[in-house]
Amino acid sequence: MQRYTATPFQPLTWYRPVSCNLRQLLTAILLSSAVAMPLAKAQSGTTMRPHVDLSATLQQHAAGGRYVTKVPLTGPDLAVDDKLFVDTPPPEGGWKGLARLLEALAPNVDTSLPLTPSQITDRISVMLDQGQNQQALDIIDRRMAQREASMAIGTDVQLLFLRGRALAALDRNDEAIEHYLTMTTLYPELPEPWNNLAAVYVKQGKLDMALDALQMALKADPRYPAAMENMGRVQLLLAQRSFRQAEALGAVDAGQHAQSIQSLVNQP
Numbered sequence: 001m002q003r004y005t006a007t008p009f010q011p012l013t014w015y016r017p018v019s020c021n022l023r024q025l026l027t028a029i030l031l032s033s034a035v036a037m038p039l040a041k042a043q044s045g046t047t048m049r050p051h052v053d054l055s056a057t058l059q060q061h062a063a064g065g066r067y068v069t070k071v072p073l074t075g076p077d078l079a080v081d082d083k084l085f086v087d088t089p090p091p092e093g094g095w096k097g098l099a100r101l102l103e104a105l106a107p108n109v110d111t112s113l114p115l116t117p118s119q120i121t122d123r124i125s126v127m128l129d130q131g132q133n134q135q136a137l138d139i140i141d142r143r144m145a146q147r148e149a150s151m152a153i154g155t156d157v158q159l160l161f162l163r164g165r166a167l168a169a170l171d172r173n174d175e176a177i178e179h180y181l182t183m184t185t186l187y188p189e190l191p192e193p194w195n196n197l198a199a200v201y202v203k204q205g206k207l208d209m210a211l212d213a214l215q216m217a218l219k220a221d222p223r224y225p226a227a228m229e230n231m232g233r234v235q236l237l238l239a240q241r242s243f244r245q246a247e248a249l250g251a252v253d254a255g256q257h258a259q260s261i262q263s264l265v266n267q268p
Contacts, residue, residue, distance in 0.1 A: 137166035
């Protein structure tokens with residue numbers, strides 16, 4: 001029989017029969033707690049790669065005929081009375097700016113133009129990028145209420161995705177998980193909600209569930225780079241967890257290996 005060699009693991013050099021008793025059980029529980037707390041603290045600083053936008057994937061699926069988004073990515077949207085964004089556009093120069101100024105001076109003329117769905121989600125995405133998370137979430141909820149009140153047809157998938165981003169950014173992790181799980185049920189072919197679900201799981205220290213979510217993301221798109229990178233980070237964290245457990249049980253070099261892994265996962 002052919003003999004295989006692999007990465008050198010620490011061999012077992014002695015054996016002693018052990019009978020399980022209450023003291024050993026309590027010791028095991030205490031060791032598990034001692035490992036779990038520093039590991040959870042380390043994971044909270046781990047840099048995962050949440051995805052920020054669905055446009056490319058939605059357009060790709062639509063072009064291939066495999067998936068058609070339920071709302072157009074461009075084009076006019078329903079008119080609403082309540083404006084989502086309270087700001088003023090920068091002044092335009094040249095004859096176009098002058099024409100708009102003259103139109104604005106005319107009585108009873110509304111020169112405002114409704115934003116397209118893609119323009120709305122683009123602006124919300126920028127707000128999230130700038131850390132305006134609560135403001136973005138408020139606008140998202142108002143936008144959803146507008147669509148519901150206007151009985152708009154279909155679902156704005158991009159808007160749903162941005163709501164998950166906002167919840168996660170606000171550390172409303174349980175709500176973010178529930179939201180992303182709903183998206184993965186409705187749109188399992190989209191890898192981005194799976195990826196972002198994994199990122200929230202890691203924040204909570206749920207590494208095995210994060211691994212499962214990333215596997216689903218890569219099943220949806222085997223060439224999805226963010227999920228591949230996050231898969232590597234989660235596997236490193238799982239290895240670190242094993243080393244921490246080994247360290248708590250007395251393994252000599254396990255703590256050093258765990259620390260080396262931590263320096264890797266902390267890299268941006």
